[in-house]
Amino acid sequence: MGPRDGAYFFNIQYIMDNIVTVVIVGVACLIVGAVVMLLVQKSMARSRAKLILEEAARDAETLKKEKLMEAREEELKIKNEAERQANQRLSKVQSVEAKLKQRELQLNQQQSENQRTRNELETTRTNLEAQQTMLDAKKEEVDRLKRSAQDTLEHISGLSSEEAKEKLIESLKDEAKTAAASYINDIMDEAKMTANKEAKRIVVQSIQRVATETAIENSVTVFHIDSDEIKGRIIGREGRNIRALEAATGIEIIVDDTPEAIVLSGFDPVRREIARLALHQLVADGRIHPARIEEVVNKVRKQIEEEIVETGKRTAIDLGIHGLHPDLIRLIGKMKYRSSYGQNLLQHARETANLCAIMASELGLNPKKARRAGLLHDIGKVPDEEPELPHALLGMKLAEKYKEKPEICNAIGAHHDEIEQTTLLAPIVQVCDAISGARPGARREIVEAYIKRLNDLEQLALSYPGVIKTYAIQAGRELRVIVGADKIDDVETESLSAEIARRIQDEMTYPGQVKITVIRETRAVSFAK
Numbered sequence: 001m002g003p004r005d006g007a008y009f010f011n012i013q014y015i016m017d018n019i020v021t022v023v024i025v026g027v028a029c030l031i032v033g034a035v036v037m038l039l040v041q042k043s044m045a046r047s048r049a050k051l052i053l054e055e056a057a058r059d060a061e062t063l064k065k066e067k068l069m070e071a072r073e074e075e076l077k078i079k080n081e082a083e084r085q086a087n088q089r090l091s092k093v094q095s096v097e098a099k100l101k102q103r104e105l106q107l108n109q110q111q112s113e114n115q116r117t118r119n120e121l122e123t124t125r126t127n128l129e130a131q132q133t134m135l136d137a138k139k140e141e142v143d144r145l146k147r148s149a150q151d152t153l154e155h156i157s158g159l160s161s162e163e164a165k166e167k168l169i170e171s172l173k174d175e176a177k178t179a180a181a182s183y184i185n186d187i188m189d190e191a192k193m194t195a196n197k198e199a200k201r202i203v204v205q206s207i208q209r210v211a212t213e214t215a216i217e218n219s220v221t222v223f224h225i226d227s228d229e230i231k232g233r234i235i236g237r238e239g240r241n242i243r244a245l246e247a248a249t250g251i252e253i254i255v256d257d258t259p260e261a262i263v264l265s266g267f268d269p270v271r272r273e274i275a276r277l278a279l280h281q282l283v284a285d286g287r288i289h290p291a292r293i294e295e296v297v298n299k300v301r302k303q304i305e306e307e308i309v310e311t312g313k314r315t316a317i318d319l320g321i322h323g324l325h326p327d328l329i330r331l332i333g334k335m336k337y338r339s340s341y342g343q344n345l346l347q348h349a350r351e352t353a354n355l356c357a358i359m360a361s362e363l364g365l366n367p368k369k370a371r372r373a374g375l376l377h378d379i380g381k382v383p384d385e386e387p388e389l390p391h392a393l394l395g396m397k398l399a400e401k402y403k404e405k406p407e408i409c410n411a412i413g414a415h416h417d418e419i420e421q422t423t424l425l426a427p428i429v430q431v432c433d434a435i436s437g438a439r440p441g442a443r444r445e446i447v448e449a450y451i452k453r454l455n456d457l458e459q460l461a462l463s464y465p466g467v468i469k470t471y472a473i474q475a476g477r478e479l480r481v482i483v484g485a486d487k488i489d490d491v492e493t494e495s496l497s498a499e500i501a502r503r504i505q506d507e508m509t510y511p512g513q514v515k516i517t518v519i520r521e522t523r524a525v526s527f528a529k
Contacts, residue, residue: 360428377433466488478514480517
């Protein structure tokens, strides 16, 4: 290594030594600075703590003064409140003392008045005792005079007082009985005349106030078609279509030589209506085969069920009847498809309901209950099941099942006298049912059946011994029976009338009721020569 290299190395070594020295000095300065900073911070912390303590002492002193002020204010408030309450109590005590003084004055006045009243009463009692003494003396004198007069009367009449009293009572009794009997007869005659007149007025007025329709319905349905070619399509190959239609609807379909018409026959009007509507849709659609027939019939059956319910609801709303069970509403709707002797059952029920309401109003009864009973009186004719019961009793059981009131149930069950009538609604429903059914044009019968029924009535009465002639009059609603006076007496006529009525009820079918009149006539004939 040369001299330059040695000098260079020396310079580097020198620099390095200086750097180390500077670093050491810097580190020492940092340490000293840090120590100085710690000392300064410690001094500052002591001074800050002293300041905080002084400030806390000042705050405590201020708070103490504030609390003392609040305590003094609260003490002042309590003192004022106590003084106020004491003043109020003092005023109340003074008021009570004033009232007591006033009450004492009133009592003193009342005591003086009572003393004065006692003095007056004592004076009055003394006067009354004197008057009583005078009355007793006069009473003794009157009794003495009465006994003297009674002895004189008994001596003159020859009767004692008890005997005279009994004779007078007997004469008054006889006179009163005679007058009472005459008065009762007059009242009964007047009541009968008035009752008959009033009953006729109510019935006529009720009939006049009900507007009715006299249209009648057939027991079979005739389905009209455009041409006879459709008959073959309805019958189908080997009759499969008509068999499927009859099986689905339960209705007999009669296809005969009647031009452009097919007859639907069946005892159930609902089924007949389902068959008519289904046939109408099938003919309009043109697709007639067993599968399509079953589909259309099911669809129409649902439509009819909905229409039945809607008809029942609309009828109840029109008549103002609320709270009916849904099953009763459905039965009311079924009445639309039922007829009795050609009279639509729903129209008959509505007419009877209106008549019942009017008649109940005229008689001062509840028209709403009467209208309800009139509407439901024939629901036994349209049950879902067919038990062997008269329709009146079946309707009563249905009404009881669906929680109708007892008077409504009795009116339904008694409108054909199957049970005893226990309410005033029952005879009203019975009368209005007869009025609606007996109205001219309301019902009709086949002529042959009508003539046969009249003939059966006459023959039934003729079968009894002693009957000479019988006449069925008023369209079969009255049967007059003429008997021989030498064969049957008056007592037997009554039993004969009851027996004929019983047999007619048991053996015959008829609308409304039949009146049986047995006539026995005695004739005395002589000749003047």
